[in-house]
Amino acid sequence: MVLKNLNYPLNFTFKITTLSSDFNITDRNGNYVAYVRQKMFILKEDVIVFNNETKSQELFRIKANQWIDFNASYAITDVQSGQNFGNLARRGMRSLWKSQYDIADETGATRYQINEDNGWIKVFDGLIGEIPLVGMLTGYFLNPSYTVKDNAGKEYFKLKKMPSLFGRKFQLDRIIDIDDEDESLVVLSFLMMVLLERDRG
Template identity: 40%
Template sequence: MSIYHYPLRFTFKITTLANDFVARDALGTPIFYAREKLLALRDQIKIYRDESKSELLYELISNKIIDFQQTFTITNTEGRTIGKVRRKSLRSLWKSTFKLMDAEDNHDFTIEEKNPFVKFWDSLFDGIPILGGLSGYILNPTYHLHDHNGQVLYEIRKEPSFFGRKFMVNKLTSLPIDEERLVLSIALMVLVERYRG
């Protein structure tokens, strides 16, 4: 049984300088608030219960200062490692790819961009005045989270909007999976990929 009511919607705030969003379930109930820490030596993302930031749930901290095969470790408030997410920077020029690992560093899931041509055209139009501003309504990437057998478990879709504000997350399986870790990994991917499309 799912711990969330799908689809989930991640909506970024445009009234703050931070890279942050509120995650809500299909009923519109907030499930967490994600905020990237600014001016930190290493990339750091904090997941709170809500926007009041009174209750910290998780931290996602990068292992490196330089973004090259960057790995984020997901920990809970007791300091226990939930899992890890490694961004494959070399392939990211063509297709965004994130390797998901469990607490013992076993690679068990992958998030990949469904259509790499969207990234190509987005990069091409990004620097063109007017057209670049409209790309958020035209070039919206879709990502799949799949297991080692290639079975797609989640679909993450960027929805048309200015400023890259909205993402929708659909669960496509009824199999028992570690939803907590997978949704946190998707949240990280969305923060990294927000400005695409």
């Protein structure tokens, strides 16, 4: 299964009315691409990707491959076929400064990398976030961005956190065309990364 005819930019919007980290993915016209639900109160990450907010069709599952997430990887499974679709892996020590992730295909071969564009934003967010009242406003002016490149360094996608009080909006844009299967793999990797990075602040 692939996510077809995606009309960019895609908007990731977290719901603030639920305890779980649920969010919608919609296209530029407001049409549903997916609805993402992260299971709560479990020791290993387990994320379900549905067709829309009605949750009438489960499309993909993303599960952590180990208990401790410092160097964790996340397996992406196509629910309909039961087949491995790909894998997202965080680069442990190198992620302490600027977040970096590797995206691998179903064979385990690394195809793309996600790189945080500016590590200083996270540093300033942590410092200013401790200041009373002012810290509440960092979501409006300290917003990280992430770029996807292939192994040759060619850029394909860029994800930006959009200004908002609760850090609940992200926007994904495609820089150049890519085949449908790789496009779906990158979008699914980004939605998992957004959950991980949002939890880290």
